[in-house]
Amino acid sequence: MPDILSRPFRFGSNSGQPITRRDGIAKVTGTAIFAADNMPDRLLHAVIVPAGIARGRVTHLDAEAAEAHPGVTHVITPQNRPPLQGDPSAKTMMFSFRIEVLQDDAVRYAGQPIAMVLGETLEAATEGAHLLSPRYDVEPARVRLDDSPSFAFDPAGFGLPADVEHGDVDAGHRAARWVVDATYETAAQYHNAMETHAIVAEWDGDRLTLDMPSQALAISCAAYAFYFGIPAGNVTLRSPYLGGGFGSKAFATGPQVLAILAARMTGRPVKLMLTRQQMFGPVGHRGATRQRLRLGADDRAALTVIDHEGLAETSSFDDFVEPAAGASQGLYAARALRSTHRAVRLDIGTPGPMRAPGEASGSAALECAMDEMAEQIGIDPLEFRLRNYAETEPGTGRPYSSKALRECYMQAAERFGWAGRPLKPGQMRDDNGLLVGWGMGTALFPCPMFAAEARATLRPDGTALVETSAADMGQGAWTALAQIAADSLGLPLEKLEFRSGHSGLPDAGVAGGSGHTATAGGALHAAGSDVIRQLGEIAAADPASPLYGSGNAGFVARDGRLYVADDDSRSEAFAEIIGRAGGAAITGNGTASRPPEDAERHAMSSHGAVFAEVKVDPDLYQMRVTRMVGAFAAGRIINPRLAESQLMGGMIWGISFALHEEARHDPRTGRIVNADFAGYHVPVNADVRGLEVITVHEDDPYVNALGIKGVGEIGITGAVGAIANAIWHATGKRIRRFPIRIEDLS
Numbered sequence: 001m002p003d004i005l006s007r008p009f010r011f012g013s014n015s016g017q018p019i020t021r022r023d024g025i026a027k028v029t030g031t032a033i034f035a036a037d038n039m040p041d042r043l044l045h046a047v048i049v050p051a052g053i054a055r056g057r058v059t060h061l062d063a064e065a066a067e068a069h070p071g072v073t074h075v076i077t078p079q080n081r082p083p084l085q086g087d088p089s090a091k092t093m094m095f096s097f098r099i100e101v102l103q104d105d106a107v108r109y110a111g112q113p114i115a116m117v118l119g120e121t122l123e124a125a126t127e128g129a130h131l132l133s134p135r136y137d138v139e140p141a142r143v144r145l146d147d148s149p150s151f152a153f154d155p156a157g158f159g160l161p162a163d164v165e166h167g168d169v170d171a172g173h174r175a176a177r178w179v180v181d182a183t184y185e186t187a188a189q190y191h192n193a194m195e196t197h198a199i200v201a202e203w204d205g206d207r208l209t210l211d212m213p214s215q216a217l218a219i220s221c222a223a224y225a226f227y228f229g230i231p232a233g234n235v236t237l238r239s240p241y242l243g244g245g246f247g248s249k250a251f252a253t254g255p256q257v258l259a260i261l262a263a264r265m266t267g268r269p270v271k272l273m274l275t276r277q278q279m280f281g282p283v284g285h286r287g288a289t290r291q292r293l294r295l296g297a298d299d300r301a302a303l304t305v306i307d308h309e310g311l312a313e314t315s316s317f318d319d320f321v322e323p324a325a326g327a328s329q330g331l332y333a334a335r336a337l338r339s340t341h342r343a344v345r346l347d348i349g350t351p352g353p354m355r356a357p358g359e360a361s362g363s364a365a366l367e368c369a370m371d372e373m374a375e376q377i378g379i380d381p382l383e384f385r386l387r388n389y390a391e392t393e394p395g396t397g398r399p400y401s402s403k404a405l406r407e408c409y410m411q412a413a414e415r416f417g418w419a420g421r422p423l424k425p426g427q428m429r430d431d432n433g434l435l436v437g438w439g440m441g442t443a444l445f446p447c448p449m450f451a452a453e454a455r456a457t458l459r460p461d462g463t464a465l466v467e468t469s470a471a472d473m474g475q476g477a478w479t480a481l482a483q484i485a486a487d488s489l490g491l492p493l494e495k496l497e498f499r500s501g502h503s504g505l506p507d508a509g510v511a512g513g514s515g516h517t518a519t520a521g522g523a524l525h526a527a528g529s530d531v532i533r534q535l536g537e538i539a540a541a542d543p544a545s546p547l548y549g550s551g552n553a554g555f556v557a558r559d560g561r562l563y564v565a566d567d568d569s570r571s572e573a574f575a576e577i578i579g580r581a582g583g584a585a586i587t588g589n590g591t592a593s594r595p596p597e598d599a600e601r602h603a604m605s606s607h608g609a610v611f612a613e614v615k616v617d618p619d620l621y622q623m624r625v626t627r628m629v630g631a632f633a634a635g636r637i638i639n640p641r642l643a644e645s646q647l648m649g650g651m652i653w654g655i656s657f658a659l660h661e662e663a664r665h666d667p668r669t670g671r672i673v674n675a676d677f678a679g680y681h682v683p684v685n686a687d688v689r690g691l692e693v694i695t696v697h698e699d700d701p702y703v704n705a706l707g708i709k710g711v712g713e714i715g716i717t718g719a720v721g722a723i724a725n726a727i728w729h730a731t732g733k734r735i736r737r738f739p740i741r742i743e744d745l746s
């Protein structure tokens, strides 16, 4: 239906408004019902037993002791676990994982589930889990990047091309007057959403009902249906609220499958909620990387080559890898460009997508290397980036659908006060004698679209029901998507009932890849447009309507009325049109995806520039980010408040990446020694000061009908390098391992 897809999206009274999150009050007052809040009758509580070693075999579990506990009802181990219909090691679809569901006695990483205990109370199940007292045959754990041989991998599964080479890389190296050859390391990070992975599973014959946070409801239903040998339509998944996801809640996980299995086995509803510690292993993480960057530049500070080699960890049994080197493929205009990826198999849980997977870690290294090159050449880091500004996509020469990066640089630099920055490090002190440094980085994130469906129903009373399964993990989808839907229907937000978070609704696809607002929003816009088109047909054919005979002119919907396009004198209220037509509600359907030929024709990315100020104590080496300004161009912004929150949250993650987050393994046991919030650091309010976000408007006619690029992940990119570069500028020290620690500066 090209007439629907080409209907331009108009700002109505809703889009563009900085309204607060519709779920906000429910969440902060405790009335929002999260998955684990569900307490069906006859509920059993499940607790998983995590492996205490990283590699080897379980030789003994004291199931008798656990079963003797009065509150324990079942102990599930590889010996008695009922079969699954679907193979847990199957790769059923892109981004699906081999899951650990007690299929054997092997231990492949510390934290892997090796048993599950069910009890009448959580306390009983927890106590039963302790009573199992596992014993092991232990083999030496491989947990560091040097502990195993590396192998080449192909990041095609992420939508990235395999190893990329454009231009003559050797010639680029030879032509370089200036050379940077530096290796950067990034730490393993764990998602640590506020809400840990939870599930309440209940069977009724071969129908399964799940309360479970999900970033991708249809994909999750399909996966669980596969494991249990039932049609996907037999699975009902309710996911109205999520306490964060960051990529970890888009896929089926082993613990959740075990809980469903336990419910089937016992004939009772089963609830499982992972503890914070249990989040470190079976539900994904951002894998550690080591990246070598070799840059060359000529006399005029033009890059002759960017040569980016990424090395990343993955598990011994699956293949997700942080595709860090991909970050160098689309940013700077180098004469030659190469990115390669290698991976190492370790005794760790399988990494997974974690907010800006690849882009966050890759851009951290690239932006530091760019700063090191600017230092060598002796020019301002921003000037260096401008000299290597890519007017078309590096390597391919494709035009950008839109690219307001130059405006981002200028606006953020102006706001930050970059112009006064001394070139040399160690030149600035504040009134308290602290070393002050300023650094910057470029932000980049692709703007993919997935596939989504939506339905809109205009009721005879002039209100509307809008339905799509969209997951709101806290980013504000329920709000921004409702704004889009309301404008497409020409209604104020309060006349709209927006249903989401249920698998029975039209499939909104995955809330990921920063593509959710564009994709689900596109489907909602198409559904609303379908309703308006039908309404227009009715009115144009009705002699009693002021719109009679105006069919060819097109219509505009606004404030519950249909107007003849470009003629405000002819309009009629929706309710009147429907009323005369017999009073039946009008339902419209919509889908959205990006046609491959559109994706071919243009390079599509969001861009941004981040400037950071740090202060470093010259005696104690304490580091603080004191100011950050980020300017981002991400197409059309539907809700400025929520977009700024997303971008600011991303920049805070940049602080976290640069200075705080790291999961540390004990190389002797292979266990993560800081698997909790005491030892695994994330920034708190006291770590975050003076953050400013600027959004630079772009009209992009190519990305999608709504012109939306997405803001979920780009905020992290650029920020990490900006902070590291600022620390160099304050201290003269190049720290190439993240997170940067006090001891690195001493």
Ligand code: MOS
Pocket: 215, 245, 246, 247, 248, 250, 353, 354, 355, 356, 357, 511, 512, 513, 514
């Ligand atoms: Mo994400 S890592 O696109 O949920």
